[in-house]
Amino acid sequence: MGEISELLNCRMCPRECGVNRYLQTGFCRMGSELKINTWQKHFGEEPFVSGTQGSGTIFFSGCNLSCLFCQNYLISQLGHGKEYSIAQTADIMLQLQNEGVHNINLVTPTHFSLQLREALLLARKQGLTIPVVWNTNSYENVEMLKRLEGLVDIFLADFKYGTNTAASKYSQADNYFDIAAAAVNEMLRQVGHIKLDDDDIARKGLAVRLLVLPEDANSTEFILQWLAENIGNDLYISLMSQYYPTWQAAKYPETARSLNTEEYEAAVELVEKYNFENCLIQELSPSADWTPDFTI
Numbered sequence: 182m183g184e185i186s187e188l189l190n191c192r193m194c195p196r197e198c199g200v201n202r203y204l205q206t207g208f209c210r211m212g213s214e215l216k217i218n219t220w221q222k223h224f225g226e227e228p229f230v231s232g233t234q235g236s237g238t239i240f241f242s243g244c245n246l247s248c249l250f251c252q253n254y255l256i257s258q259l260g261h262g263k264e265y266s267i268a269q270t271a272d273i274m275l276q277l278q279n280e281g282v283h284n285i286n287l288v289t290p291t292h293f294s295l296q297l298r299e300a301l302l303l304a305r306k307q308g309l310t311i312p313v314v315w316n317t318n319s320y321e322n323v324e325m326l327k328r329l330e331g332l333v334d335i336f337l338a339d340f341k342y343g344t345n346t347a348a349s350k351y352s353q354a355d356n357y358f359d360i361a362a363a364a365v366n367e368m369l370r371q372v373g374h375i376k377l378d379d380d381d382i383a384r385k386g387l388a389v390r391l392l393v394l395p396e397d398a399n400s401t402e403f404i405l406q407w408l409a410e411n412i413g414n415d416l417y418i419s420l421m422s423q424y425y426p427t428w429q430a431a432k433y434p435e436t437a438r439s440l441n442t443e444e445y446e447a448a449v450e451l452v453e454k455y456n457f458e459n460c461l462i463q464e465l466s467p468s469a470d471w472t473p474d475f476t477i
């Protein structure tokens with residue numbers, strides 16, 4: 182597999198670091214090779230993704246955000262994982278398909294978009310037929326998303342913050358809201374709302390995940406109002422209660438504790454206020470149990 186010329190001056194994501202990924206690393210801390218922590222049949226995603234056979238999940242190392250409460254910090258921030266070529270990554274996808282999973286679920290893929298585009302083209306050529314899930318923090322360049330058109334079937338997109346101020350404080354992303362808003366619009370344009378098959382497994386579409394933070398630190402109502410007005414009430418929303426303080430969360434008092442019942446109930450009421458009918462409400466159970474074991 183030859184060199185990908187755009188990696189010589191990496192502007193793959195909104196960080197636009199401009200580094201030569203073959204020699205240096207930028208904000209995401211990753212070089213030119215795909216780096217994977219683990220891949221597995223995963224049953225912990227939303228039911229329309231995990232189904233009965235599991236989701237073929239591939240967890241990529243590194244991240245273009247730096248969330249101080251990241252529950253996957255061992256791989257996203259500390260970079261635990263091993264390097265794999267594009268051909269090896271395509272093989273992993275085919276192996277997972279052979280195990281009978283419903284889909285290939287690429288977790289935190291953004292900083293490897295160009296390499297994954299090549300891997301997906303190769304895997305499709307070699308017989309990959311199941312849907313591909315782009316499981317993203319939504320800090321994505323619209324132009325890069327357009328390069329994935331036709332290769333990604335399902336966007337499972339976080340919407341982390343309703344304000345740029347909060348995104349700057351907790352994730353070092355001064356323009357997150359504006360970037361994520363444009364990205365989610367592009368995802369909707371490409372795949373529309375979620376379409377389920379006869380077994381209630383998603384075949385195509387956009388779903389948005391919203392992790393509720395203590396003290397409404399990420400402005401849940403702003404997010405839901407924006408989504409209702411711009412993406413529409415047909416949107417599948419996954420409201421997540423699994424916040425717990427980890428990594429550098431002790432830096433601020435509001436992020437140093439778990440979510441309480443009142444805070445989560447307030448978020449659930451907002452989902453009802455904005456008339457989202459396709460909403461998965463996670464039970465309030467803040468615990469590290471939700472996080473797969475990323476040790477390597």
Ligand code: SF4
Pocket residue numbers: 191192193194195196197198199200206207208209210211244245291292293
């Ligand atoms: S993918 Fe990594 S190196 Fe490239 S612009 Fe984004 S953060 Fe920077």
